[in-house]
Amino acid sequence: MKNKVGIMYDNISGNTGDVAIGISLRKIMKELKVDFDEILLNNIDVLKYNTVIIGGGHLLRENSDFFYDKFKLRGPNILNSVGVVGNPNDLQYLEEYKYVTFRSEGDRKKAGYLNKKSSVVPCTTMLLDDLQDFPIHIKRPAIGVHLIPNIFSKEEEGLFVKWASKLPYTIYFIPITHYNYDYIYMSKLSQRISNSRVLPIMKPLEIFTFIGKLDYLITCSLHGSIFSYIHNVPFILMEQEKSRFFLEDRGLQGYLFSNLKEIIGLTEKVINNPLDYSNLIVKDKKILEEHVENIKQIVPNNSTYILSKECTESDEITQLNLQNGILQINLSKLTYELEAYKKEIKGINFRLKDEESKHMYYKKELKKIYRSRGWKALKKFYSLKDFISKKINGA
Structure with a gap:
């Protein structure tokens, strides 16, 4: 050995x-x-x-x-x-x-x-090679988008949907950081953007190859940007220390974004003046x-x-096992969260029924009060009081 x-x-x-x-x-x-x-x-x-x-x-x-x-x-x-x-x-x-x-x-x-x-x-x-047989056909011009949950507020998310819907491009949402549940989040976004589609969960070389066929990329993933860069596809990248280090070494730090305004501004900048990374x-x-x-x-x-062929196939199996492992972990976590939400909803429904019962009880009690002699006497008292007050004030 x-x-x-x-x-x-x-x-x-x-x-x-x-x-x-x-x-x-x-x-x-x-x-x-x-x-x-x-x-x-x-x-x-x-x-x-x-x-x-x-x-x-x-x-x-x-x-x-x-x-x-x-x-x-x-x-x-x-x-x-x-x-x-x-x-x-x-x-x-x-x-x-x-x-x-x-x-x-x-x-x-x-x-x-x-x-x-x-x-x-x-x-x-950066040494990886594209897959020769790639099954996904890309409708161009195309922009790849990789976003992670909680990157936007609800208001910003609505603004992003409006902006993206007006772009004269086919938008491809690309799941890359599966541990972030990016596929689930981008699936929901894609449903609101008619000129978009969300890609299935892909293996790294499939993602690498697909990104190389795009015209532009917006990404929160460092390796998403590396895949884009080595294919000479203009991109913008979410601000993180590791992302900043990567871009600073290449004088590209001006293409980092940290909010929706910067995403829109930098995307328009890249589209109008696409960079050439060839050198x-x-x-x-x-x-x-x-x-x-x-x-x-x-x-x-x-x-x-x-x-050997067996060695190559072994690498492929390793890839799939790793990817399946993380997806299974995500599924287990989502199942756990779903059960927790079910319990929470059950508790809320129980409290809601309890409040409804209280509401009905108090409503009945209020009707009893309105029909009581004491309430009628009190109404007559206040009516008499108002009458006397008006007389005195009128005098």
Whole structure:
């Protein structure tokens, strides 16, 4: 096993970007003809590998994170285009690594205290290839839209629907961050926008390929923007630190949005003056070529390596299992929430019936009061009082 390489990335969550990173890592290993194993996070045999390639993705985080602490692996390994969350102060173990790369200058600065040379390398998902046989036909001109729940207030949502409905484009809502229930949210939006349709849940390479066929993209997903960028499809991206780092490295930070007004303004700007990323893409691909060459110099080469059909099918099954896993988790959560809402509605209906019973009771009691001698006497008293008051005031 010492002659094998391990690849280690977030292969648990099933997020589109993380699964795409795994595909890109396997692609690199296969092209280099290197024997490799994909390491699951509960694998205790990682030290048996000659080298472990870790990343990319948003993996380096502050201490005491049960899931992400598992990526803080010691030894002569490779850090592959990784992002940094927060400001972890325990990254000194990276000084043991053979090769350290971050996916942005902003991420690299967070590890600036290390006594270790490091580089900035674009996310390796930029190395992915489009699917040759893609079943979805796109009606152009087309704008892809990826939105997450709670991005708008109710008022803003109505304004977005009105604005989008007037656009002279076919609007395709693209589910990307399934853990955000984006499919459910965008399905509801699409029902209100006649010139739109919501796409089915797709695998990462299908999303990658589809985005490349669009004219423009509005997205809340970093990897949605990376897929758009590498296809030279103009896009705007929701403001987040990782998104800002990605765009700042390319001088595109002016295309970040944080509210509806900016979405509308930037979309119109992109449509009227579409950007051409060609020169930037050439630079990024050159860096990635050098990155792959650097990995080649480090990992053991195996000239007898053969890419089998079974291996390819295994990758496809892994993809599907990861995606199915996250969808099942979402379904379980939605089922739980539905049951909670049913209980809440049942409680509200019970209280409503109780209030209705009280209302009927008080209504009957009020009728009894109106028919009572005391009420009639009181009415006569107030009538007499008013009569006397008018006489006195008239005098």
